[in-house]
Amino acid sequence: xxxxxxxxxxxxxxxxxxxxxxxxxxxxxxxxxxxxxxxxxxxxxxxxxxxxxxxxxxxxxxxxxxxxxxxxxxxxxxxxxxxxxxxxxxxxxxxxxxxxxxxxxxxxxxxxxxxxxxxxxxxxxxxxxxxxxxxxxxxxxxxxxxxxxxxxxxxxxxxxxxxxxxxxxxxxxxxxxxxxxxxxxxxxxxxxxxxxxxxxxxxxxxxxxxxxxxxxxxxxxxxxxxxxxxxxxxxxxxxxxxxxxxxxxxxxxxxxxxxxxxxxxxxxxxxxxxxxxxxxxxxxxxxxxxxxxxxxxxxxxxxxxxxxxxxxxxxxxxxxxxxxxxxxxxxxxxxxxxxxxxxxxxxxxxxxxxxxxxxxxxxxxxxxxxxxxxxxxxxxxxxxxxxxxxxxxxxxxxxxxxxxxxxxxxxxxxxxxxxxxxxxxxxxxxxxxxxxxxxxxxxxxxxxxxxxxxxxxxxxxxxxxxxxxxxxxxxxxxxxxxxxxxxxxxxxxxxxxxxxxxxxxxxxxxxxxxxxxxxxxxxxxxxxxxxxxxxxxxxxxxxxxxxxxxxxxxxxxxxxxxxxxxxxxxxxxxxxxxxxxxxxxxxxxxxxxxxxxxxxxxxxxxxxxxxxxxxxxxxxxxxxxxxxxxxxxxxxxxxxxxxxxxxxxxxxxxxxxxxx
Amino acid sequence: xxxxxxxxxxxxxxxxxxxxxxxxxxxxxxxxxxxxxxxxxxxxxxxxxxxxxxxxxxxxxxxxxxxxxxxxxxxxxxxxxxxxxxxxxxxxxxxxxxxxxxxxxxxxxxxxxxxxxxxxxxxxxxxxxxxxxxxxxxxxxxxxxxxxxxxxxxxxxxxxxxxxxxxxxxxxxxx
Numbered sequence: 001x002x003x004x005x006x007x008x009x010x011x012x013x014x015x016x017x018x019x020x021x022x023x024x025x026x027x028x029x030x031x032x033x034x035x036x037x038x039x040x041x042x043x044x045x046x047x048x049x050x051x052x053x054x055x056x057x058x059x060x061x062x063x064x065x066x067x068x069x070x071x072x073x074x075x076x077x078x079x080x081x082x083x084x085x086x087x088x089x090x091x092x093x094x095x096x097x098x099x100x101x102x103x104x105x106x107x108x109x110x111x112x113x114x115x116x117x118x119x120x121x122x123x124x125x126x127x128x129x130x131x132x133x134x135x136x137x138x139x140x141x142x143x144x145x146x147x148x149x150x151x152x153x154x155x156x157x158x159x160x161x162x163x164x165x166x167x168x169x170x171x172x173x174x175x176x177x178x179x180x181x182x183x184x185x186x187x188x189x190x191x192x193x194x195x196x197x198x199x200x201x202x203x204x205x206x207x208x209x210x211x212x213x214x215x216x217x218x219x220x221x222x223x224x225x226x227x228x229x230x231x232x233x234x235x236x237x238x239x240x241x242x243x244x245x246x247x248x249x250x251x252x253x254x255x256x257x258x259x260x261x262x263x264x265x266x267x268x269x270x271x272x273x274x275x276x277x278x279x280x281x282x283x284x285x286x287x288x289x290x291x292x293x294x295x296x297x298x299x300x301x302x303x304x305x306x307x308x309x310x311x312x313x314x315x316x317x318x319x320x321x322x323x324x325x326x327x328x329x330x331x332x333x334x335x336x337x338x339x340x341x342x343x344x345x346x347x348x349x350x351x352x353x354x355x356x357x358x359x360x361x362x363x364x365x366x367x368x369x370x371x372x373x374x375x376x377x378x379x380x381x382x383x384x385x386x387x388x389x390x391x392x393x394x395x396x397x398x399x400x401x402x403x404x405x406x407x408x409x410x411x412x413x414x415x416x417x418x419x420x421x422x423x424x425x426x427x428x429x430x431x432x433x434x435x436x437x438x439x440x441x442x443x444x445x446x447x448x449x450x451x452x453x454x455x456x457x458x459x460x461x462x463x464x465x466x467x468x469x470x471x472x473x474x475x476x477x478x479x480x481x482x483x484x485x486x487x488x489x490x491x492x493x494x495x496x497x498x499x500x501x502x503x504x505x506x507x508x509x510x511x512x513x514x515x516x517x518x519x520x521x522x523x524x525x526x527x528x529x530x531x532x533x534x535x536x537x538x539x540x541x542x543x544x545x546x547x548x549x550x551x552x553x554x555x556x557x558x559x560x561x562x563x564x565x566x567x568x569x570x571x572x573x574x575x576x577x578x579x580x581x582x583x584x585x586x587x588x589x590x591x592x593x594x595x596x597x598x599x600x601x602x603x604x605x606x607x608x609x610x611x612x613x614x615x616x617x618x619x620x621x622x623x624x625x626x627x628x629x630x631x632x633x634x635x636x637x638x639x640x641x642x643x644x645x646x647x648x649x650x651x652x653x654x655x656x657x658x659x660x
Numbered sequence: 661x662x663x664x665x666x667x668x669x670x671x672x673x674x675x676x677x678x679x680x681x682x683x684x685x686x687x688x689x690x691x692x693x694x695x696x697x698x699x700x701x702x703x704x705x706x707x708x709x710x711x712x713x714x715x716x717x718x719x720x721x722x723x724x725x726x727x728x729x730x731x732x733x734x735x736x737x738x739x740x741x742x743x744x745x746x747x748x749x750x751x752x753x754x755x756x757x758x759x760x761x762x763x764x765x766x767x768x769x770x771x772x773x774x775x776x777x778x779x780x781x782x783x784x785x786x787x788x789x790x791x792x793x794x795x796x797x798x799x800x801x802x803x804x805x806x807x808x809x810x811x812x813x814x815x816x817x818x819x820x821x822x823x824x825x826x827x828x829x830x831x832x833x834x835x
Contacts, residue, residue: 059772070779076769156779196754203758204751228784486802551801560806 051207052197058188059151060172061215063165063179065224066257066438070156071165072179072269074172074215077152078134079127084115086144093144100136101126127170128152155269161227163284164220164261164383164436167269176282178220178436181382185440188215217441221257226250229552230262237531237545238264244509244533247286248545249419250553253426253517253526256435256453258381259553261286261416283385290389290412291511291532294497295479297408298354299471299515300421302346304369305357306463313343313466320352326400331355331407343470347478349494351407358406363394366402372458373421374431375413381434389413408497419528422515425471425491426523428635428659429464430455461638461659472520482543483514485551487561491523492516492546494538509533514542518550519562521632521657525553609644610637610656618656628653635660 004010034042063072080101087093094109103126115123128150129137137145153168166177173187174180191212196205230248238246250260263285273279305311322336333350345353358366370376376391390412392401397410404410413421416434424431433454439447459467471491474480479494495513498506512534517523527549529542553559608625610618618637622629627648635658642648693703780786791798 069782070775073772073776073779075772075776154776156776157783157785160784195758198751198755203762204754225784555799555801555804 050196052195052203054193054195056191056193056210056212057149057151058190058212058214060153060168060188061186061217061441063186064217064219065161065222065227066219066259067223067225068219069224071161071220071222071224073154073156074151075154076149077128078147079150080125080129080137081146081148082112082123082125083121083144083146084112084123085119085121087112087116090116096140097125097137101129101133122146157224157228158268158270159266160224160231161222161261162266162269163263163282164222164227165269167267167272167282170272175279177284177383178218180384182218182437185216186218189213213443216443219438219440219447221252221259221436221438222261223259223556226553226556227260227262229556230260230549231264231266233545233548234262234264234529235266237541241531241534241536241541243531245285245289246529246531247284247289247415248527248529248549249286249415250525250527250549251419251423251434253423253432253523256420256423256432257438258416258434258436259525259557260549261436284383285532286415286530287379287381287383288385288387288414289532290387290414291530292497292499293408293411293413293418294495294511294513294538295349295351295354295408296418296493296495296513296515296538297411297413298346298349298406299425299467299493300370300373300375301354301358301361301366301406302342302470303373303425303459303463303467304361304366305342306466307369307459308365309360311342311357311360313341313470315342316340317342317345317350317353317356319345319350319356322352324352324355324403326403329400329403331403343473344478346470346493347473349474349479354406355403358402361402361406363397363402363405366405367391367394367397370405370411372431372456373424374417375411375421379416379420379434381416381436383436387414389417408495415528415530418513418515418530419526422517422528423526424458425464425467426517426526427464428461429457429459431458461635465639465657465659468517468520468523471516475516479537479539480514480516480543482539483516483546483550485518485547485554487563488518488550488554488559489520489562490516490518490547490550491520492543494543496537496539499533509535510537512536512538512540512542514538514546516546516550518554519559521562522634524557524559525550527553605648607640607642607644607646607648607654610640610654611644613637615658622654630655631658632656633658 057076059076060074062070062074065071080097082093082097084090090112091109094105094112097103098105098108108125111123126133134147138147151172153172155162155165155167162177164177166174166179168179169175174183179186189212192208192210193206194208195203196207198204230250234246234248237243246262246264248260248262249258251258261284265281267273267278267282273282306313311317316339318339319333319337321338322333324331331351333352335348335350337348337350337353340348340350340353342353342357344350345357361369370391376388378386378388390410392405392410397405401410420431420434435450435453437450439449442448468491471493472489474493475483475490480492483490483492483494493515495511495515497511497513499509499511501507510533512531513529515526515528517526527546529545529549531542531545534541554561605625605627607627608621610621610629613621614636615631615634618629618631630653632655637656638659640654640656642652642654648654691704691707693705695702797803
């Protein structure tokens with residue numbers, strides 16, 4: 001018997017203990033329920049609150065020019081999204097946001113209400129905010145606004161080289177130019193990270209991470225300064241002469257690097273295209289537009305003649321007194337000549353002379369040679385929409401095709417193909433593939449320099465030197481006088497091809513071209529200027545542009561002059577009767593005209609044969625014989641003036657031309 | 661204790677136990693304490709209880725109990741802190757690390773924006789506009805003089821050409 005059972009205080013105390021124990025039991029039961037039975041649910045809830053998945057953005061690679069100037073850069077920007085379900089008053093939110101972001105308030109209000117009706121918790125308001133807009137929005141500090149980090153592509157130089165660099169769409173995918181062709185390398189791979197966060201959603205620990213792979217940086221062979229100059233000059237000449245469009249290509253003939261490539265009309269890649277046709281206009285005309293080259297093609301015809309026939313630069317070519325008839329065709333020359341040495345056919349751009357040369361070559365050999373020069377095939381440059389041009393095979397030709405093709409008709413070429421083919425003369429006989437990419441960034445760091453361009457031997461070094469000599473005559477005595485550059489020897493060829501209208505009829509508009517290089521003894525730059533729809537001839541409108549571009553190119557690239565101060569003779573002698581087979585001096589600017597040389601009194605020792613020797617042997621031999629020698633170019637001796645066996649005049653120097 | 665005794669007194673006894681002139685209780689009034697009901701035990705109180713010489717002495721057992729409690733509590737605190745501190749430190753370090761990484765990312769982004777601004781400011785078009793505004797002479801190939809010549813160009817000499825000093829220049833030579 002419990003003696004204290006009847007004590008009220010003890011009874012009260014015992015009831016108190018029982019209630020307490022009961023309450024403790026409830027608490028314990030609840031604890032067990034939460035910790036054991038609801039463990040998984042709460043674990044998931046905790047994870048959802050404490051852990052956060054983040055996408056790690058992979059910035060798009062930067063595009064540089066050859067000097068490190070940034071041409072295309074991706075910068076991070078913020079975009080605004082809202083949670084419509086958290087909005088208390090959509091109308092007020094729409095009013096505030098439309099005021100800051102300069103949007104249509106009614107439209108925004110409608111979108112928010114629509115999203116709420118559909119139960120959506122996410123709605124984009126504006127992508128890629130301006131810095132001022134971002135600052136204003138962040139000052140509001142609302143819980144229904146969500147800022148997402150994105151990327152925006154910027155082109156700081158605007159139209160500079162726009163057709164080469166290209167542009168991107170709203171998803172930062174390339175849609176033209178290098179941005180399109182190198183899209184895979186430029187685009188990175190986004191990563192992912194799962195983080196543990198605190199109550200303020202600050203990251204505490206990274207639980208899982210897949211690192212982002214940023215896009216590769218790419219450097220082009222383009223020089224931004226030269227590109228800017230070419231763009232500006234081209235725009236000016238196209239607008240002044242009311243041409244349809246124009247292109248300029250400047251190239252290093254030794255390694256194929258494209259130093260500048262202009263196309264006009266152009267565009268601002270910072271602005272999106274407004275239509276499909278505007279998107280098509282973003283192709284680079286120097287690779288996508290193929291035109292009749294006209295008389296520039298005579299250089300390739302004559303080179304083929306030197307390569308495949310017995311014709312030489314001093315071979316006499318009948319020029320039909322300016323008239324040629326074949327079938328129902330009549331072809332005229334601008335000036336009538338009875339006959340001209342082959343080199344003067346080039347100087348004076350005689351159509352009939354070129355036709356007769358082409359007739360001598362024959363269509364099969366002409367086609368084969370032109371194909372070797374790269375016509376009718378793509379150059380492989382990494383730009384979209386490249387045109388192969390038209391080069392008919394012998395099977396596709398009619399009997400008159402060889403005449404037309406000899407003078408640059410019935411064939412179409414792009415400006416880049418002309419530059420590639422012209423480089424063959426400039427670099428000693430190799431067709432070098434044009435190169436646009438200088439280096440790409442490696443994933444592990446460092447740079448992958450692009451492999452040297454493929455080189456294919458097309459003509460011998462001797463023929464290349466002969467062509468350079470002849471083309472220098474075009475600039476000094478022929479149709480290309482306006483292409484002269486002070487202080488430098490220049491060689492080249494003018495071209496003027498009549499264009500057709502939409503009905504296929506010839507109109508009084510021309511495709512005016514100048515193609516050339518300099519300095520002649522060892523060209524550092526090749527440039528081709530093409531103006532489509534010009535009312536003037538190539539020698540009038542394209543040659544001055546070429547002169548401007550070459551002068552600036554020499555200055556920017558630091559190419560020193562190779563002529564003494566003072567211009568070469570302005571007025572060339574009239575074409576003489578076919579001269580005897582005496583070789584013309586290479587540097588005609590320093591030598592008197594041909595007639596004076598033939599009248600000179602020749603006294604002195606006989607000139608040895610230096611051909612095939614290297615420079616050291618030439619110096620040694622000349623020192624032993626006591627003969628002054630001027631050495632031009634690099635490699636092995638290919639030609640010399642005066643020729644071997646001739647007598648060296650008093651005070652005369654032997655010029656030896658070297659090529660690889 | 662003193663208050664307990666006064667609770668047990670009746671009113672009469674309370675009045676009787678009023679303090680005398682010297683502030684002392686008069687114990688000559690009935691010292692017997694009122695008996696408990698139904699109890700045969702009687703209590704007498706002391707005439708006066710003088711606690712003036714009572715000295716509070718520390719209870720060694722309480723002292724020991726206190727020290728035991730303090731020690732145990734200290735051990736518990738040290739153990740708990742020792743267990744939680746690395747975790748807390750890790751947490752704070754993680755926050756700091758993430759803040760630094762965020763700062764690093766922001767600085768990289770800022771650098772990219774500044775590089776973009778730099779490219780815009782140094783673009784050939786802008787430089788040309790500036791040169792026109794400042795009325796500078798354009799750079800043309802004719803104005804470039806090469807000091808080392810090829811092709812027969814003479815070296816630039818200080819007594820000739822654009823670098824030549826005027827004949828009547830009285831400037832003192834530099835030491």
